[in-house]
Amino acid sequence: MAEHDVVELYTFGPVDVGDEPYRRADLELYRINHFRPSFVARVFFNDPEVTAENASEERPSYAGTFAVLGHQRCFGDEGHCEVPTESRRFDDRPSHPLTRAFRRVVVTDALRRVLASYGELTVTIVVSARTDDDPGYDGDLLDFDGMQISQFS
Amino acid sequence: MAGSMVYRLRVERPDAPHMATFRSAMTAIQAITDNRGYNFIAGFHGAPGNYCWHHQASSRTPLQARLFLPWHRAYLWWLEQALQDQVDDVALPWWDWTAGTRLPPAYTARRVGGEPNPLAGSRISVPSAGLHRRTRRAAGRTQGVRLPTAAEIDDILDDTDWASFSDRIESVHDQVHVWVGGDMSDVTAAAFDPIFFAHHCMVDRLWYLWQVRHGNGGIPGDLLDLPLEPFGKTTREVLDAQRLGYEYASAATVISVPVGGGGNG
Numbered sequence: 322m323a324e325h326d327v328v329e330l331y332t333f334g335p336v337d338v339g340d341e342p343y344r345r346a347d348l349e350l351y352r353i354n355h356f357r358p359s360f361v362a363r364v365f366f367n368d369p370e371v372t373a374e375n376a377s378e379e380r381p382s383y384a385g386t387f388a389v390l391g392h393q394r395c396f397g398d399e400g401h402c403e404v405p406t407e408s409r410r411f412d413d414r415p416s417h418p419l420t421r422a423f424r425r426v427v428v429t430d431a432l433r434r435v436l437a438s439y440g441e442l443t444v445t446i447v448v449s450a451r452t453d454d455d456p457g458y459d460g461d462l463l464d465f466d467g468m469q470i471s472q473f474s
Numbered sequence: 475m476a477g478s479m480v481y482r483l484r485v486e487r488p489d490a491p492h493m494a495t496f497r498s499a500m501t502a503i504q505a506i507t508d509n510r511g512y513n514f515i516a517g518f519h520g521a522p523g524n525y526c527w528h529h530q531a532s533s534r535t536p537l538q539a540r541l542f543l544p545w546h547r548a549y550l551w552w553l554e555q556a557l558q559d560q561v562d563d564v565a566l567p568w569w570d571w572t573a574g575t576r577l578p579p580a581y582t583a584r585r586v587g588g589e590p591n592p593l594a595g596s597r598i599s600v601p602s603a604g605l606h607r608r609t610r611r612a613a614g615r616t617q618g619v620r621l622p623t624a625a626e627i628d629d630i631l632d633d634t635d636w637a638s639f640s641d642r643i644e645s646v647h648d649q650v651h652v653w654v655g656g657d658m659s660d661v662t663a664a665a666f667d668p669i670f671f672a673h674h675c676m677v678d679r680l681w682y683l684w685q686v687r688h689g690n691g692g693i694p695g696d697l698l699d700l701p702l703e704p705f706g707k708t709t710r711e712v713l714d715a716q717r718l719g720y721e722y723a724s725a726a727t728v729i730s731v732p733v734g735g736g737g738n739g
Contacts, residue, residue: 324612326616328617328618355529358660359648359651359659359660361616361618361619386649388646388647388651389645390528390651390652390659390660390661390664391659391661392660392661392662393660396600396603396604396605396662397603408533413532413534415527415532415539415703416530416533418524418526418528418530418661420530421529423529423538425641425642426645449616449618450616450652451612451615451655
């Protein structure tokens, strides 16, 4: 099957970020769906001009990168890739391989640059993947439940 | 000498002696179709075994079960032992993906010295998944994706927190999988590509370097006794690389000693 690039752009915010002093700041992303083609995501702060075409690490707004090794499609029988929503008391086996993922991006310097000139933060994430004509998923390439900036003093 | 501690060396040009030894072992193991063979062991990671530990949780610990590094260390150990069943004292090589912008020639040459190169790929045979074909790659073809830099790795090695180090190195590792592309970019078939183990050997080396700097004190106690299936080891048992029979070196030169020992003096 022929392969092609997929590049998608997502924007979140704006949100107020606390101005307490900190030594390190992380962008944390929770419960990322990796029943998807593997992807690399570049993160930009407060950059309304960034697009899928110009999302370069050279931009002053670039904050960092994260990547997710995924499972593009199911190779099992029916039900193989359904993640159980409940666990039994005596089942302490490792959880399902498609248990959603966590990622952190250290954004200390990028956040300092933003907060020096703005009070609010807008996060843009540009996701790149390579997939074939049957991508094997519905919806967005980047599918996750939550995100936060954690500042550590 | 069979059973000695081995030094895992950098992936070098195809004619480097340690690469020739490694190719001999890989040729032998790829020809074995039973549970000693490469196809069987590659199948631990994704299809059909699905044992690999990336994002899973465990009800044995309330903590996030960061077993990515320990599980893959045990996996490398298992393959290395299977290779040593075929060729004494062979060691896995590590691919320093910070040092170049291409796959290493030792893993791309179709033939070396007139023989098929077992590092260029392998045949995937997983009947339950309907997979019967050679491995595929698409190195460097994913738009906007590059290999990690030495500066990025140095920054991660400076991270003193175990959880943060593990999270960050796993993300960088994922980036390399995406960059290599093809089967490497899918958990299901990634380990069938021989470059998988050179990549993971680099990741394991980075953990080893981090341990030399920062020790093991930050690893939560809850994780230490969790089993790393199907390898019969726990996290605690893979913390010390020497106990698994290897160390990392940037170079090693064998100096011949006459039988009976001694030099001229």
